[in-house]
Amino acid sequence: MSAADEPNGRRRLLQAAAELVAVAEEIEAVSVRTTAALTRELRPRALLRAAPRFRPQRRLLRALTRRAGLGIAFSGGPLGRPISRMSGLAGPGRLAVHVLVLSLRLRIAAVERAHPELTRDPVLQRLVTAISEDRDVAAARALRALFRDRGAQDALSAIAPMFGEILALRALLDENPFNDAVGWAMATGRGVMNTDPITGITTRVMSAMDRGAGVARPTEATPEEAVSLRTGDSIVAVLRNIQVVGTTGRMLIQSVLGPDETIRYVVQAPGMRPGGPRNDSPQDLVGAFRNTVLRSSPYTGALKDAIEQFGVPEQAEIALIGHSAGGSAVMNLAQDPEFCGRYRVTHVIAAGSPIDFKVPADSRTWIASITNQHDLIPVLDGQGSGSCFDLHPTWYTVDYADATHRFPLCHSVAQYAANLADDLPEARAHIDAQLTPYHGSLIRSQLYLLLDHTNPREPR
Template sequence: MSGADASGNHPRSDARGEAVPAGGAPAQSPQAADTPAEVTPAGGALPQGALAEGAAAAQPLLRTAARELAEIGVAIQEASVHATAALTDGAVLGALPYAPAEGYRAQRALLRAVTDRRGLGYAVAGGRLGALAARLGGMAGAESLAVLVLATSLRLRITAVALDHPELVDDPLLGRLIGAVGADRDIESVRALRALLRDRGAVRTLSELAPVFGEVLALRALLDENPLNDTAAWLIATGKGYASADPIIGLSNRAVAVLDTGEGGARRLEPTPAEAARLSSKGSLLDFLRNLGALGTTGRVLIQSVAGPDGVVRHVVQAPGMRSGRPDNDSPQDLLGAFSSAVLDSGPYSRALIKAVDDFGIPPGGEIALIGHSAGGAAIMNLAQDPEFCARYTVTHAVAVGSPVDFKKPADPRTWIASVTNQHDIIPTLDGQGAGGCFDLHPGWYVVDYFDPTHLFPICHSIEHYTANLADDLPEARDRIDRQLTPYRGPVTRSQVYLLSDRDPHPEGFPFLTVPTYPAATSRGTLELPVRCQDGSALTAYFAADPGVAATLLEGTGLGPAVQVAGRALVAVHAFWNRRTSLGGYREVHLGIVVHDPWRARPFRVWPDLVRRADRRRSGSFLVDSVVDTDTVSAVAPEIWGCEPSVAPLDVAVTARSARIVAGGPDDRLLTFRGPLGPGIPAGAWDLVGYSHREGATLRSCVETRGRGRAHPAPRARLTVGQAAHPMARHLRELGLDGARPLLCLSAVAHQTLRAAGAPVRTT
């Protein structure tokens, strides 16, 4: 297809497909006249005037010349290999005694051919001896004719890109860096890069270099003295394959990618109501891309069934980009997973996608379109090139947006491929081929390689930005892709979100929550006990309270006396946010008086007993008052645990450094506990043993906990008691805890719990 150059006046096309300005061309910098004459984007390839005159005609000529020079460089390298092989051939060397004069002249000519600057340069290559000699020569700074020819090819590619991106010429700092790299001035290159980073910062520098990022790195790698990155530079310069190593230091890409292990796993997941409302109910390119934006980079993918115009139901796999967070976590969409998807033919991401597709229930031979962004684009292309997957299903279309997929090849030649890339997006260039590519790697693909005024990475890489560009600035490209996707344009009949993982996930809560369950009849129906909390957080704050009031509250319970600290009663406020449980999500706050063994006070032994596991603990908290925020829990709690909680709005937020607990509404506040928790000592999450008294009986219930907790021996948070008439607020005021700071806090940001029914305890 044809587009326009940076001025928007002259149509042109290149080997990568369509390169068009989206949303207008970038303005030309007024600094152009100040750029030193010797600093050009090609390290001296073209004068400034030639870039402005006849750009539309010059660009295809430059790319053609660059491609031909690359082919010449490959031919020269092959000649060097043959010459080196002849020079080191054992049979030739063995024949020297029979014709010493002729043999000497032949060997001398071969040696001069592969070492003389007037011949092939220092071009020893091929075989173990040739490879070793080539590395030693590279470390010494010796260059071959093939390398110099390829360097010239890269300079022409940079110059061709500069016709669309005049800022590469006009900007003195960019021009200084590119010129220094092209002239093989290492010290000057480092100085220029430092000046650019100091002036623009890393993000802006990377964004502005993005259109020629691969070419600049390859040029530097070809001309430097590091032999480890030569192969990567050669692959970028010749377009023969994915860069096998980091072109800066030569670290093997595959050595990094193979660290991403796992057979892939997929688990069905329901989106939140807000997310479900954002998922499109019809099929089109923009609808699929907006779905990716709705999912976000959360480790999830979406599969939809669409009834096409012909009534046939087809299926669309939609794969977002890299998940934020640690470089290597349990998601195949992490940084390592994104890297392996781009470098390898198969990785945990694509294997997890296969499991999601299989689980979705697509019939054998069913037609599938694959849509992916960033790492998701590389992953869906790995699906498209998987022969076994394509034997089970019919992959009709694959659309990769902002993805490094130049060296992916579909297993079924009938699969229609589209690649959409922004020239200032650095991610698609990670395979070594960017805006300066001069090789027609995929004649049958539809490639849209465009640029717009938004140069800043990662904004230009976001799926929202690509969607906006296709919606507003690239109507021709959008319409052409949509025409190809016509069989998938219709109402969505089914949608399913999947959470992907590197490996098949264990059953949720395994092994802690994998316990026998039993039914319990309640006024709200039959419940399954024990109550299992898959994800929650908790805080326990211990206070020194009025011992007389505590003793009064314990009267008639058969429990007591209260555990004391320096003559004061030890009282606890327990707060839980049970985000996901077998009873549903709910919050709870309890006021408890810490008591000894129900049959015998143990003033000294009580302290180690308080940190024992719940099944071995005698002491516990007598729950004086309880508040929950759901009617269901309020109704069943007296029947299961013996406490009688009231219902009130609750807010429980616990982090590693602070806590916020609010009970009651704005006009009926019970308590507020807020503030920093102070330094924390890592420890396991603490179990809770609760005693309650109901209808003359004492019940003991246990909350068994697993997770990481912290003990905060010097908390700075403060408890404020409201003026509500609620029993909890009244008891807190009577205990003298209004405005009190806790003695100790125990926190757990994330934990799991098991809570069985309360068991009767005879206290007399």
């Protein structure tokens, strides 16, 4: 196949993968109906009616247990759920799961079309083959070899473009029944990855550690920061502002006098602050998990408090722009009907953020998602560059790969700003055109320190 045919070949693979998902979901629906029918046939009256040969029950049972039928396919209801969990201990048996696995393999093949360097990595190929063939020991050895031979950064960078598909395969094919649901959700594009696909432990366990409504305190920029901060009227300027603010537990709000003499507001939210699962800032690791899998957090609460303290008037137009966990946090604000009833959220722009399963409360809000295909963070909701779903056809999506394949460098806000400035002129121009109402003179710029109100100490 010529280089010109590669995009078409990739599209065909993804189209076939999407069609297989539809087939798997229909097979699963048949399994649910068949399980429900068997449940009815096992009731005392049905058993008496069918005695002594129990022909209806036997036929339904064969359909749900034979490889020539639906596989070990008990699903749904008081009978299907516990049997499904027990059968999961023996590995995948459902026909629907095998169809989904084929879909995931096609998606990995599509990723390899877009990233031919992956096919030249024999250790990565060993890992993918072992996982797709449900060979746990071989997969573990290949993963160890990948990290040993490539180092952590290069190993994570190599896995990133197909990370979601690898996790979904692992969850569907292993003998752990507690991660089957998240594997199914990831493979079908029906929900956020709110359960660890390896252990099956829900991420709500971690997000429960994140408490407090979140508060903001105005703080002054250092002289060096004040010189570097610019009017947030272009996407590169905003990302560079976020770079200046850094992951220091702070965020920035600016008011701008637009070309129509209207004052508008730009909220600029950085990503996760380093320092362990919990620290003195709602921008910690726990907060990042919560912003990904839930609709609110102390981070979003602190952003609301900062916006109110800044004096943004009701029904004012506001653009929400964030990087990494900051992108998830501002998208959560856009999901909040109360917030969107108070302010007119015109734009949400997220760079390097897992926001695929978030939907704005106001359908007029313009959404842009910018993701580097070697960046692992946007894949934390279960959808990556190998996705065969167009979850948001009205969004402006920039999903790209550059020469900087190394994670976490490719996740940095500085790298996203550099990519838009130097490598993605069309995307930059399109986003800046959307931000035209925010082009103008800077009126006011204010930094806020974000805190969880249950811990009033300032971040160290």
